[in-house]
Amino acid sequence: MTYDALLANAKKEKSFTSEGVTYNLGEDGVVVDASGNEVAYVSEYIVRPIMNDVFFTREFKDQLIEAVEAGQESFQFKGEDGVDAEYILKYNPANKQWDVRQKIETRVFDTYSAPSKEHWLGTDRNGMDMLTRLMYGGRISLIIGFVAVAIESVIGVIMGGIAGYFGGWVDGLIMRLVDIFYCIPSMPLFIILGAAMDADNVPAMTRMMYLMLILGFLGWAGTARLVRGQILSLREQEFMTATEATGIAVRRRIMKHLIPNVMPQLIVVMTMGLGGTIITEATLSFLGLGVRFPFASWGNIINDVNDTFVLTNYWFIWIPAGILLLATVLAFNIVGDGLRDAFDPKMKR
Numbered sequence: 001m002t003y004d005a006l007l008a009n010a011k012k013e014k015s016f017t018s019e020g021v022t023y024n025l026g027e028d029g030v031v032v033d034a035s036g037n038e039v040a041y042v043s044e045y046i047v048r049p050i051m052n053d054v055f056f057t058r059e060f061k062d063q064l065i066e067a068v069e070a071g072q073e074s075f076q077f078k079g080e081d082g083v084d085a086e087y088i089l090k091y092n093p094a095n096k097q098w099d100v101r102q103k104i105e106t107r108v109f110d111t112y113s114a115p116s117k118e119h120w121l122g123t124d125r126n127g128m129d130m131l132t133r134l135m136y137g138g139r140i141s142l143i144i145g146f147v148a149v150a151i152e153s154v155i156g157v158i159m160g161g162i163a164g165y166f167g168g169w170v171d172g173l174i175m176r177l178v179d180i181f182y183c184i185p186s187m188p189l190f191i192i193l194g195a196a197m198d199a200d201n202v203p204a205m206t207r208m209m210y211l212m213l214i215l216g217f218l219g220w221a222g223t224a225r226l227v228r229g230q231i232l233s234l235r236e237q238e239f240m241t242a243t244e245a246t247g248i249a250v251r252r253r254i255m256k257h258l259i260p261n262v263m264p265q266l267i268v269v270m271t272m273g274l275g276g277t278i279i280t281e282a283t284l285s286f287l288g289l290g291v292r293f294p295f296a297s298w299g300n301i302i303n304d305v306n307d308t309f310v311l312t313n314y315w316f317i318w319i320p321a322g323i324l325l326l327a328t329v330l331a332f333n334i335v336g337d338g339l340r341d342a343f344d345p346k347m348k349r
Helices: 002-010 058-069 130-166 168-183 186-199 204-218 220-235 238-245 250-286 298-306 308-313 315-343
Strands: 015-018 021-025 030-032 038-041 074-078 084-092 097-102
Touching: 002 015, 002 021, 058 074, 058 084, 130 168, 130 204, 130 220, 130 250, 130 298, 130 315, 168 220, 186 204, 204 220, 204 250, 220 250, 238 250, 250 298, 250 315, 298 308, 298 315, 308 315
Parallel strands: none
Antiparallel strands: 015 021, 021 030, 030 038, 074 084, 084 097
16 A cells, blocks of 8 residues: 555545555545545655654654745744754755754763762763773674674585585685675775765664674675685595495585584684674774764774874773773684684594
């Protein structure tokens, strides 16, 4: 019904039929059924909030559209609390959209306050507790790192395993695909995607999900090449010849004999990749291309030091986040070395 209603509204039709039911379409976009009951409302304008928890009423949308069509630069709307609020309209020719902003007076207390009993690590420029922001930021940074590494590991193991085991034209095709991904300039691509998401006002949560998918999808080439090289080496050894001679199924050969021998190197790559992914996310967030406010990550926390005055006078803003980044990446590298020794079949007695 949505498509039929939008099509009828675009053609300025008085009625339309959807799934065998006829609806009347008024000039104000109201859709009514044969009984005269209002069932929907359509418009050629798309009005959407930046924050997911904001809901626009029908009256607000109608008044906004009237202001846009009248060419006004601002309009006033009385909210549920009965107070008139002023909204500023600004046209963005880059994306052909209207930005609607509300004038709100706010006061921020405890901006950049020093560490104290109430705030052990002080507060940031918004008066938020830095210790709390660091804890939430660490959770988001680790989630992005784990999800991105999981995505690139799954794709890399599948593609590298297929290339190494079957060889031939399959190996050649997958390796050419790996070469293409190696040649993709990741940082310019991140900048372009970040600018595109800024232009479309992508919500912070959706932006974070895109960041995890992009980091994982662009990082699988190295894992695939490693897995492919290990499987090519293991495939020619005596124990693999014995498994083939005894008639063991291909699936059991791969899962029981090849994957366990690739696991030590794969774990090291995953743990080192996890640290690298966290640093990449922190770099992108520092540049304003990654996690955005109100979500916190160690990268966008350090972003506050782009002001020289903050950098030199408020050490508690950036030093704790930098120390946590250093300690986390170092810890994952140490854990990776330990897991490599634990999983290595050659070190078992």
